[in-house]
Amino acid sequence: MPDARTHDIITIATAVALAPLAQIVQVNSLSIGSLDAYPNSAWLVIAHVISGVLFSPDLDLDSAIDNRWGIFFWIWRPYMWLVPHRSVWSHSLIFSPLLRMAYFYFVLLGIILGATWLLGQVGIVVPDYSQQLSLTINHVTTDYPNASLAFVIGFCTGSAAHSIADWLVTSGKHILRRVGLQIRRDYRHHDRYVPRQRRAGR
Ligand SMILES: [Zn+2]
Numbered sequence: 001m002p003d004a005r006t007h008d009i010i011t012i013a014t015a016v017a018l019a020p021l022a023q024i025v026q027v028n029s030l031s032i033g034s035l036d037a038y039p040n041s042a043w044l045v046i047a048h049v050i051s052g053v054l055f056s057p058d059l060d061l062d063s064a065i066d067n068r069w070g071i072f073f074w075i076w077r078p079y080m081w082l083v084p085h086r087s088v089w090s091h092s093l094i095f096s097p098l099l100r101m102a103y104f105y106f107v108l109l110g111i112i113l114g115a116t117w118l119l120g121q122v123g124i125v126v127p128d129y130s131q132q133l134s135l136t137i138n139h140v141t142t143d144y145p146n147a148s149l150a151f152v153i154g155f156c157t158g159s160a161a162h163s164i165a166d167w168l169v170t171s172g173k174h175i176l177r178r179v180g181l182q183i184r185r186d187y188r189h190h191d192r193y194v195p196r197q198r199r200a201g202r
Contacts, residue, residue, distance in 0.1 A: 002169060004056075004064035007162055011052030014161040015045045022150070032146070043147045044154035051158025055100050058162070060090035075107050091166060097159035098152075109133065 002010070022044045026037035056065045059076045060083045066073045079100070083089045090096050112130045119126055141148040168175060 002165055004058070007056065007058070007165065008053060010161055010165050011049060011158060014157070015048045015052075018048055018154075018157060019045050036146075040146050040150040044150040044157075047151040047154030048158035048161070051097055051155040052162055053158075055097065055104070055155070055159070056162055057091045057096055057159055057166075059100065060085045060087070075104070079103055086166070091163045093160045093163055094156050096163070097156045100159075101152075101155060105137075 019041055022041040023034065023037055026032040026040060027034050032040070054065075054068060058065045060080055062080065066076045066080070069075060088095070089099065109130050112133065116126055116129065
């Protein structure tokens with residue numbers, strides 16, 4: 001559980017490393033022309049950074065991350081209440097980022113439907129933006145399947161870089177030691193988080 005700043009540095013460093021890797025895999029293993037591969041690599045890197053910085057696994061905790069959402073911090077409040085901190089729901093490698101993506105989509109949909117209903121109550125009729133949102137996502141994913149897939153992969157790697165770093169400084173310390181890195185700080189309680197079952201009696 002390095003702090004948010006350290007996680008940001010890890011996100012940027014891994015994004016820089018992923019850019020050429022994504023390009024090499026596409027050109028050499030998937031036989032995609034290098035010019036066609038560039039936008040996919042770019043989307044992968046962009047999604048990796050967005051996922052690590054804004055959609056971080058630490059949204060399960062009242063932390064620096066939800067502050068980054070400014071006045072929209074409340075979007076993540078129900079998520080924070082429902083998802084146990086550091087659980088497989090928030091910190092697993094593939095499931096968690098996809099869950100956050102789906103959650104964000106449904107919140108967006110809820111806001112649009114709520115606003116449309118409210119405006120309807122005062123006699124203002126607006127176009128069906130919720131349907132437009134779904135149609136746009138549908139169009140983008142069918143017209144640009146490779147870029148869309150690259151975005152989803154990048155979204156997962158951005159989150160995975162965080163979860164792996166968390167694991168390395170706690171349970172995986174021995175691996176870091178083997179490559180000559182000593183973790184002296186005890187990161188288990190750095191965010192003063194106490195698991196629900198141990199909170200009783202405090
Ligand atoms: Zn974390």
